[in-house]
Amino acid sequence: MIMVTGATGTVGRLVVARMPTSTAVRALVRRPDRLITLRPDVEVVQGDYADDDSLLRALQGVRRALLITGAVGGGEDERFLRAARRAGTEHVVKLSAAAVLDRSADDAVTRWQRDTEQLLRSSDLAWTLLRPRSFMSNTLAWAPGIRSEGVVRGLYGTSANACVDPRDIADVAVRALTESGHDGRAYTLTGPGPVTAVEQTRELGRAIGRRLEFVELTPDQTRAALLRRHSEPVVEALLASARRQKCGAKAGTDPMLAKLLGRAATPFTTWAVDHAPLFANGSEGTTKPRARP
Ligand SMILES: NC(=O)c1ccc[n+]([C@@H]2O[C@H](COP(=O)([O-])OP(=O)(O)OC[C@H]3O[C@@H](n4cnc5c(N)ncnc54)[C@H](OP(=O)(O)O)[C@@H]3O)[C@@H](O)[C@H]2O)c1
Structure with a gap:
């Protein structure tokens, strides 16, 4: 049995959809009514990182698990790993972040990702x-x-980021969960090339057949906007991350994704075309917004 956490979120939802039908899959969700899956074979189990008993119950019989957490400093990884050990789970694949490798990254979110990686290791x-x-x-x-x-x-519109398609991340996760040979490995996953926010705006405009304008925000304007959705430490971490991007820290690409999947990483142009309806007038915008300075 393979467990996918974060199954209502960006990556977990895609992993659930992509798991081979020959594999027994269990999705951990806080609220089962939030999971929209077209896979009747997927077992849905209620569980919350804040509730140790629910984790232990949900993990019974699970051999491998994909761990996706988001509460910075919230102790979620610790509680999940404790329950996994008690339940006899053998292997945990954790969604972390490329920034952990950047020596200049010392913001609260990156420190948290480094600490949670270390817990698992x-x-x-x-x-x-x-x-x-x-x-x-x-x-x-x-x-x-x-x-x-x-x-x-947005902030720093001409700074580049080798951003990655979550569908590619999900494809790698499926391999790590279902194949042997991934134990003790850490994979940096990037897109095929660096893209700026100005270029992404242009690509999205092309995809929906509408001329779009990029308006650059100041750091203070960005801080004010982010504070409406995030705590102050997280906002400062996002701003520090954006400054690193401005200095070029996120423009580099890594061949690992293509090597693992045996195909090229998906370019932003393709992502934009595939998701164009969500940006077009008339869309109800059913997808939840994410932070991006
Ligand atoms: N976005 C980026 O650019 C980026 C880049 C690199 C790394 N990452 C990392 O990716 C991870 C987030 O992945 P994502 O974007 O796929 O997730 P996401 O879309 O933010 O979704 C979070 C998932 O976690 C679940 N969850 C939250 N609190 C929970 C709890 N207490 N108990 C059980 N489940 C809970 C949510 O369920 P509900 O539906 O119930 O809320 C949801 O399914 C983070 O670790 C982040 O640092 C993100």
Whole structure:
């Protein structure tokens, strides 16, 4: 049995959809009514990182698990790993972040990812770390502005990020969960090349057949906007991350994804075309926005 956590989120949802039908899959969700899956064969189990008993119950019989957490400093990884050990789980694949390798990254979010990686590495469980660069889907946060006024507002519009398609991350996760040979490996996952927010705006405009404008925000304007959705330490971490991007820290690509999947990483142009309906007028915008300074 393979467990997928974060099954209502960006990557977990895609992993559930992509798991081979020959594999028994269990999706851990806080609220089962939130899981939209077309896979009747997937077992849905209620569980919350804040509830140790629910984790232990949910993990019974699970051999491998994909761990996706998001509460910075919230102790979620610790509780999940403790329950996994008690339940006899053998291997945990953890969604981490590419920034952990960047020596200049010392923000609260990156420190938290490093600490949680270390928790898993120092446990007696087999482990695999997935370290993606920014998700292409972060641009979904722009969808309301694009739909309503044809405008994208963001910070450092000409700074590049080798962002990655979450579908590619999910494909790697499926391999790490279902194949042998991934134990003790850490994979940096990037897209095929660096893209700036100005270029992403242009690509999204092409995809929906509408001329879009990019309006650059100042760091203070960005801080004010982010504070409406995140705690102060997380906002400062996002701003520090954006400054690193401005200095070129996120432009580099890594061949690992293509090597693992035996095909090229998906370019942003393709992601934009495939998700165009979400940015077009008339879309109800059912996807939840993500933070992206
Ligand atoms: N976005 C990026 O650019 C980026 C880049 C690199 C790394 N990452 C890393 O990717 C991870 C997030 O992945 P994602 O974007 O796929 O996730 P996501 O879309 O933010 O979804 C989070 C998932 O976790 C679940 N969850 C939250 N709290 C929970 C709890 N207490 N108990 C059980 N489940 C809970 C949510 O369920 P509900 O539906 O119930 O809320 C949801 O399914 C983070 O670790 C982040 O640092 C992100």
